[in-house]
Amino acid sequence: MRIESAVHFAAALVLAPLLLGIINRTKALAAGRAGQPLLQPYFDIIKLLRKGAVYSRTTTWVFRLGPAAGLAAVTLALAFVPFGGAPALLAFSGDFLLVVYLLAAARFATVVAALDTGSSFEGMGASREVQFSALAEPALLLGIIAVARAAPGAASLSACLGAVDGRAWAASGPALALAAAAWLIVFLAENARIPVDDPATHLELTMIHEVMVLDHGGPDLAYILYGAALKMWVLGALLAAVLVPVRTGAWAVDCAAAAAGMILLAVLVGAIESSMARLRLVRVPQLLIAASALSVLALILLMR
């Protein structure tokens, strides 16, 4: 284990909510508003942590366990994600399967907690979340396999993302671009951003993610918000690692390039949210199938 890996893990834990702040600031600037402070997500989380939680009498221990279990799963997934060419804190052969399933476990915890409230409304949100994520998962996984094939011999997330450099782009550029496009769609869908879900509204007919957490309050909601920020960092780091193929070997340069990639990604998401409308709910599966199609295409291009 290298010291950089630990530093990157700690930095991700601290900086993850900042991505949300950058997205919100980009949207505010595009709309001509001053917008909330860049650190507003931190303020929200700190405020929520100091509050007490209220639990309905119809809920059981499942409801109380959900947020903590979700946060724990996402944090563990974060430990496997490399940043800026340096290997991740943990890595073993085939670990990307574990990362994908840790994200699924976090989702399962949220969904079960939502179902535990007994509210039909939350059940609806849980149903949508599960439907869409079942379609997003193959896109993510096949994309990872495609990127792993672009870097022969690499079997862990750290190794295959660390091997994506200028030469890999020159050799299999179209496939990497397709995988990155698929991941961008997955990134938007999994983090409940605009073409799939609107994080700014609470309109019951369209919500997916927000519905499931309506009954959580106080520290539980803080865990959920922080977990969502970490999940955004996990998927964003994958995307940045492919899109910013700077692997000079010098730690400061690689790290700065990756950080710039993350910031650009946040700005890009803000720009997408400012310029697009939310898709109708029935069109979302189609978008996610298209993402899977892009991943499959990337894989086929590399299989030959």
Added chain:
Amino acid sequence: MHGMTDGIMAALLVLNLALLGTSRLAFCITLVAAQGVLTGLLPLVSSSGVTLRTLFLAAAVIALKGVVFPRLLSNAIRGADVRREVEPYVGWGLSLLLGLGLLGISFWLGAKLPLPAAAPEAALVVPGAICTILIGLLVIVSRKKAVTQVAGYLVLENGIAAFGLAVVPDVPLLIELGILLDVFVAVFVMAIMIYRISQEFDHIDADRLSALKG
């Protein structure tokens, strides 16, 4: 130049899949036009390179497929006043999955097909061309609106052009121009047909024409 050819073929494949997933006719036409322009660029990056002949051919193809056909079809849908493919025989999600299946089949077929040894220069050309042909056929049989079927026909033609480029390096210019002229006449007639159908029946659903049989 292999990288360029493969890049263009990959873009063609993405456009194919996009065509399967879109319901807006105007967007369909844009996609097919983009595909036509990319097919026009193919001879420039092929083995013969940039010569007067390929330059002329590329200019003709791009002018026809990138400018003239979209114009004709846009006018046709404006005349018929239709915007969307409403109820295709095969839904959008299923079309995409079928498209992926066809993609797999064409890569399998591309590996099996006995070709002249010298011909396939870039690895992606043959499977990509077969896939484009198959997806053009799929669009023709699975959609109801006449405009979308014309789009499918053009995709089919793009696939054949790409395939010809890969397998037969030197087709006489006269024949290539003849094919282009044929396609032009076909699309021209089809655009007029679409207009006439919409004048007669207030819609351009080709499936209902079978009710005319006695």
